[in-house]
Amino acid sequence: MVSISAIITAAGKSSRMINDQKERNIPSLNKLILPIDSKGKTIIELTIENILNIEIDECIVVVSHDDCEITEALYNINDDRLKIVHNGAVTCELSESLYNGIKNSKSEFIFSIAGDQPTISAETYNNMVNKMLNSENPKKTISILRRNDIGLLKTAKGLGMPFIANREELLKYLKNQDDNLNPILRKMHRDGFTFYGIKEKDKFELLNINNHEDYQLFLEFINTKSAYF
Numbered sequence: 001m002v003s004i005s006a007i008i009t010a011a012g013k014s015s016r017m018i019n020d021q022k023e024r025n026i027p028s029l030n031k032l033i034l035p036i037d038s039k040g041k042t043i044i045e046l047t048i049e050n051i052l053n054i055e056i057d058e059c060i061v062v063v064s065h066d067d068c069e070i071t072e073a074l075y076n077i078n079d080d081r082l083k084i085v086h087n088g089a090v091t092c093e094l095s096e097s098l099y100n101g102i103k104n105s106k107s108e109f110i111f112s113i114a115g116d117q118p119t120i121s122a123e124t125y126n127n128m129v130n131k132m133l134n135s136e137n138p139k140k141t142i143s144i145l146r147r148n149d150i151g152l153l154k155t156a157k158g159l160g161m162p163f164i165a166n167r168e169e170l171l172k173y174l175k176n177q178d179d180n181l182n183p184i185l186r187k188m189h190r191d192g193f194t195f196y197g198i199k200e201k202d203k204f205e206l207l208n209i210n211n212h213e214d215y216q217l218f219l220e221f222i223n224t225k226s227a228y229f
Helices: 015-023 043-052 068-074 094-103 122-133 167-174 182-190 212-224
Strands: 004-010 058-063 082-086 109-114 141-145 163-166 194-198
Touching: 004 043, 004 094, 015 212, 043 058, 043 068, 043 109, 043 122, 058 068, 058 094, 068 082, 094 167, 109 122, 109 167, 122 141, 122 163, 122 194, 141 182, 163 167, 167 182
Parallel strands: 004 058, 004 109, 058 082, 141 194
Antiparallel strands: 109 163, 141 163
C-alpha cells in the first residue's frame, strides 16, 4: 500500500500581506490566520482540512518557533494525523522549511503544500496522486498543479506548490539548500524527472493569497462556492 505524508509550510512572515494591511490602516495579521467565516476559521485551517479529506497517513505543518498564533489555530483541528514541526530558526527559506518537514515524515511520497493554498480541492489532490502513481516510474515523477501547460511538461519554469513526489528524492535535492523551490524543481527537471501538470478544478485554485486584494477575492470565492468545501 502506498503511504503519503502532506507537508504544509507555514513558517513565512507574510510580509507582503502585512505591508499591504499597514498601507490600508487595517489590523496587521499573518495571512494564514486571517478569518474566512463568521466563526473565525482561518486560511491555514481550511488548507489543512482540504488535504485531510484525501487518504494520507499524516499531515505535518512546519511553523517558525515564534508563530504562536498559527500554532494556536491548529489546535482547532481534531485529527490524529496532524503534527506540528518547528523550524530551528525564526527565518528560513522555503526549501529549508520543506526539508525540515520531510525529515520528520515517515511516508514514501510527499505532498508539498503551502499554507496559503486553501482553494485547492480534494478532487485536484486526488488527480495529482493518481497521475503520479499511474506513471511509468513514480519515484522519478512529480505531479504538480499546472501554471501553464497541462500534461507532460517540457519545463519546470514558474512551478511551485502543491506537488507530490518521492520522499527520498526530495531529501536529496533539498539538503543544504537555502532557496525558493522553483530553482530546485528546475534542476530536478533537467536531471530527468518527469513532470505532469494537473489541471485545476476551478480557476481560483490558482489564486495566490499575497495581499489584501487577493484575500478579498478569496472571500468572494468561498461565499459563492460554499458547496465546494
